[in-house]
Amino acid sequence: MKFNLAIALTLAMTVMLGTLLPSCNKTTDPEGPDEQDPVATVRVKNDFNNPAMAMKPPWTICKCNYRGVEFGKVLQGDSSAAREVSPGIDYVLMVLAWNDTACSTQNCLPVASKIEEEVVDGQTRTIAINAPNHQGPCPPEGVQPIPDSLYDRILDLYPEYQFLPYDQRTNNPECLD
Amino acid sequence: MPGLNNRRILQRRLFPAAVFIFFSLLSCSIMQPEVVVINKIAPQVLIKNPCINGIVWNTVLKYEEATSPRRCMRGQGKVHFQKFDPYAYCVRQVEYGLIDTLCMCDTAAAIKDSSIISATPLWYNYQTISSTNVSSGGYSIIEITLDDMEQDFSVPGPYGH
Amino acid sequence: MDIKPVLIAFLAVIAVGAEPPAGTGPGSGTPSIPERDLIDTAAIYPDYEILVIDKPISKDATHRPTVVAGEQIRSTERTTALEALSQESADIYVSSRGAGLHGVSSGASGGIYIRGLGGSPNSQILVVEDGAPDYMGIFGHPIPDAFSPALIDRVLVIKGGDGVLYGTNAMGGIIAIENKWPGNNGVSLDHDAAYGTFNTFRDRISLFCKNGAIDAVGGFSSFSTDGHRDGASGSSTAGQIGVRFHLGQSATLSLRDKAIHLNGGDPGPAFHPYTDRWFEVLRNTFTGRLKMSLIDWNLSVVPWFNFGEHRLYDGFFSRDYTAGTTVEATRSFLDSKIELLLGAGGDHIDGLVTNRITDETETVKPMSGGSAYSQLSVSPKPGLTLVGGVRAYYSTRYGYVPLYKAGIAWGVFQLLTLHSRITRNFRQPTLRELYLPYPTANPGLKPEHATNWDAGIELSPRFLHLSCSVYKTWAQNLIKYFGMWPSAEVVNIDQMEISGIEGELELKAWNPFRFFLTGCWQNVGRFTKQNPGAKANVRGEWSRTMAHGVLVCAVSGEWVHDIYMNNYCRDQLDDVLVFDGSLRYKAVSPSDITVEPYVLVRNLLDSQYEYIKYYSMPGLHFLAGLRLGI
Structure with missing residues (x-):
């Protein structure tokens, strides 16, 4: 049970941070490559x-x-x-x-x-x-x-x-x- | 821990080990290949600082002159060197008006544009076209000839290239 | 196929061999020292073991640092002490160029990459020795050859940086060096001398003396080599002295001074060696440390002063100074469930640069900065630790720079730990980047920033240690050079993303064999300049107890894949695959004199390889030595 919880927590943490951080990037760099074609x-x-x-x-x-x-x-x-x-x-x-x-x-x-x-x-x-x-x-x-x-x-x-x-x-x- | 029987250890363990290590160290040095380089380009061409596989001879070789034998790293390598042709140099100096006249270099058509060339004698980087494989314990004599050399741009030359 | 039953069965098997609970064990959420770092010293040098394990691992329990004992570094088969760190974790990469010196300036090796950051420049990696940052003031990076192992107790490599606790330059990672103090009353001496191929000579002496309330240490190391090819010769000499006063029951004052002198040169590419591109470096570092308990607070004050002179063949001369002080106070609340760390620090960097041939002096403006920082660790239940921290850095050039971090470590079982950490780090431009024309200057540069995240899992039953981490880095405002002299430019423009995975496997209880394997794969995008795509290190050890001592035979290997000399996957080098070996016989006489003859055999397979293009590494070569401990 604990093992399952741990795995679930790790996966959730990974997904959460992995998706959160690029959006942090966008906030600090609104002209970044994700917003428009790089030039x-x-x-x-x-x-x-x-x-x-x-x-x-x-x-x-x-x-x-x-x-x-x-x-x-x-x-x-x-x-x-x-x-x-x-x-x-x-x-x-x-x-x-x-x-x-x-x-x-x-x-x-x-x-x-x-x-x-x-x-x-x-x-x-x-x-x-x-x-x-x-x-x-x-x-x-x-x-x-x-x-x-x-x-x-x-x-x-x-x-x-x-x-x-x-x-x-x-x-x-x-x-x- | 039991005490050391120093004499026994020296005789049976340390001495053979020391002999093994001594010969191992020695073999590393004597197994490196030896190389000699000879300037066979042309009578008027000088070469400077020939080098191959990690060794350089800080010398100038005139035509048919050879370096002393030296040990280098094993492996495939080209001889890299700097070349100076005094005859071509003086022809260019006359051509561009930096020297008025000089017997065999004299020419009637002087360009008189001294900003294009440098008056300083320039040594250009060259290398042999062919590679030499120097293997452990070997001895190689490498002759640099006119038809086995090309410009070398792997290191900066006199123009910063 | 449902793999869950298989996994559970596997974990059950491992759990049978699990270690009993321990306060500093993996299950507590605090990193443990791998046993491989201790066993040899425990058998032969009992004092050292006490010194190593008698400290907390790291101020941040969610760090998963690579911990390398000083003894491991001193006895490494690898060529330099810095490369010994690289051997211990695959996400640490250190380049090399020869038989013992990394050098400085052009043609230097010793680039330290930690999880894709650093190397070029090394100023993205911070070296901290006894709590004081150690870097060359003008170029802003550590000197690889100054990493002298004579007195090192242990080294922590904190991967992913920690700008909150360490400030500027702790962007890709921190190499935290802790030096030894004597454990017992009396005098002990350790002398290690070795001689080998290429006329290489290495000598290390360390002296420990304890007399009541005063501890004294001294260390001397000397290294010289002719090198394996023209221009590769060099020497280094380092001396250290230290004294520590025990002021009552709860306070110590320690003073250390370390001086180092380096001579060497850039040997150039093997096909075109240089014999005249010499360098000479003289550096001195003074560090103090006052530790005391005041009411319920533990207080630490670390002042430092670091200066150096660098001379190059082309007339370059520099003199640089860095000085600063760090004050830290820690306190525990609620039966150590909450730990608070408060800190403040300031530093000042200055220097001068002249060309001794043209007598031209470059204008360099000094930089100063001050910080206040705090870290809060909370353990709401046994095994679970949450850490958060912030730092406000104020620079005379850049104003306020906010940094932060957060981490979690959870010992789910006694043998299983999960962890994750995110840090926001920065690096301020160096005086060279701001003011010096090498190849160009830009006084308007701003600091680089990086956000580093990692998450991982550790399994530590009795007979093995298994860990795996994934990591990702987002860096912005990177300082980058464009073009070539005389029209080069340096600007803050670039940004990068690096992601990777690293793992370790250690088999411990398979006497007389021991085995360690670490591997790393990472995607560095277009930032491929000397930043490998994959790396693996392996070490196997076999020991046999004999009549008068212990015979230890070890083989270590390194494989480096996807190394390029330039970004965008240009100028690829062949993969590196190299093995080194050692044979040691460790004996102790009845009068407690340790005698340890040894031989190091490097490049066992006589491979032709290089970490820097055309800087060929030596073939098979030897170093034979004798170590005496009294």
């Missing part, structure tokens, strides 16, 4: 001219996509307009133009952020793209080459630039300059 506000900054960097390559961000949201063109030192994205983790996928703010196709290359950038629900964040935080198809010695998975994602996003397939990536016109 983060993101800007992308062209930080290639950051004075703290030893290397300041003259890249212009011509196209930029993060977690499926377009951020458009971003000149050096500028930040994009704020956009709402779903929280999570992903690379920033871009088309960059070398020393060309007009973004002529022959000066462009598919480039990604070096690290997977994360945003969480409710966050407002500016993601900086700079010399340490990028990877491309024909980088100089010491800069990480982009893997094929990211390269192909950028090609799918921006077919109008007619970048060469991954195995011919070093023959893109900007690489040959």
Whole structure:
């Protein structure tokens, strides 16, 4: 009898607290994920001219996509307009133009952020793209080459630039300059 | 508890145990494999701080120079090292106008954009493409060659990558 | 199939072997010390047993802490004393990187995870030694290598935190260390020296002296190793002294000082070792404790002062100070059916940080805080205990922070206990997070909060101990770093939910064998950075009484599953499966001198494994030693 009571009490306690506590969360965090779709506000900054960097390559961000949201063109030192994205983790996928703010196709290359950038629900964040935080198809010695998975994602996003397939990536016109 | 017969215990228990432990300790050290690394890349290329399986030689190797043999952890591993090519370096310095002229590096087409490259000689991280399996008690000589090396981005390089 | 008859029959069988009622037994709703923590010391070091069992387990009877005797830690097969705690409960995880030192700064191991919180940062776990919090003031976390076992009586790991009783940082758990005092008049000395592979040398001396109303203790421990690979060498030296005065029948005043000096380095990944990334740490902790009975109240006053200096290879230099006092008063009412605890405390943290190479000094503002707290324990019937508590923490930066807790423990039978607990805990940002550019600072940070809940069941008949707990944690306002230098940011933005289950099984009365198994599974969501999804520890022991002593052979093992170097299940490591062994011969001479030669064999299977990616652990290695007690 006592045993049955004990089991029943434990189960009741577990269910009660387990259901009670998430509702406590909602009270303290009314904007939490259970109330509405999670969202983060993101800007992308062209930080290639950051004075703290030893290397300041003259890249212009011509196209930029993060977690499926377009951020458009971003000149050096500028930040994009704020956009709402779903929280999570992903690379920033871009088309960059070398020393060309007009973004002529022959000066462009598919480039990604070096690290997977994360945003969480409710966050407002500016993601900086700079010399340490990028990877491309024909980088100089010491800069990480982009893997094929990211390269192909950028090609799918921006077919109008007619970048060469991954195995011919070093023959893109900007690489040959 | 009965008293200890010290001499008997020493003779029959502690001494064999001590001998066993001594040889166990010794075997741990001598069973580690030995490795030697040789720079066989190209006559003008220097390599610095080659390392594999937990050991590093803090040295610079010129072409065909070898490290001393050292013991390392067993297992599969690549040789990681830093590479510097003085010839390529001086060509770039001339190309970007940081050096006016230098006999064999001289070139007519100087870009004169010194903000893009650094004047400081940079050692870039490289690793062998092939892995070497060094097993307990073994001795391996690893030659680093031009067709068996690739850039290494597993540790930060000179640009913070 | 109706399983109830089977369960009842199983319980009936267990009940036959149930222990007789005892005041501190499991049936009373108060946690008991597992017998495995006592048996060896009881046989060979009788004084220690008295010291261990002569205290209440915890101030909160609904805690189910993991209790580890000091002797268990000193004789562990595991590499460091901190890892010995991890061996005792599967929901405690401690990372390791080599043959004896955890290190500080980059490449350090010794991350302590308790039920999914802690580790990174360790400041979510609070270490309390003799009632005084012990953490590095600027970085706000305990130093793993400062956990020196020479004088430890026992360690309580309170899982799920207890911000009401312990204040800030007690968010994921508390490691409460209690040091020993001598039990009998006279002098006793314990010396343990060992030497092993990688030129590893370990020496521990502890001295206990009691003369009437004065007790004195001294401890010294030294450790040095060349390490199993380049850059992994290091040393630690720790010294402790303490004196306790018995002031009449009902009061004691104790003073302790502990100093520790660490030297070592970050060995870097095994494929790219570092040999020049050294660190040097010097720390000192002074703790006092006045205990007295005043009318019907038991009063305890604990002042502490902790300071340290840290030097790194890159010019980093810091000097930090933490100081504070805790005052607690307890009183029982109605034949101990009601126990009231009232407490107050205050602390102050300050420090300075400079770069000795560039001569730049970072601006760090000190933090102060004060608290008042209370806990009420009610036992309306034998075996049933209800606990509630609140703390009002006032910080000069954050104003009032309210914390609370509630718990229940019910000894249904003599052998069966049910328990559940909920706590609201917090961690204030560290001076590093607020002010230092590593990699960035944010002076506007707010405290992290966590609500931890657990519920469990314990069965403790004579021949086994079986327990199981489920737990869940909701944490908000987590401090998180985004991006990379020079554009990183640190903000209070994240929230997490962790749920898990852990259990223990111990077979006790199967002489000459003993067996202990603990396992844990948890869902940490996307917070997978060094936070394992599952873990199990096992220990088997065989002993044989011989003509002059006892031969004890033990094997312990650890299995860690689903470890990742980063969140979102990125950079997975292979599962860890490692076994360590020990062989000890414990003998006592007619003149009461204990002689204990031993050998520790680590990584028995010579496995290749790692807790931190590319920080390969050593293969099979040995440590042989001799322990003398006079």
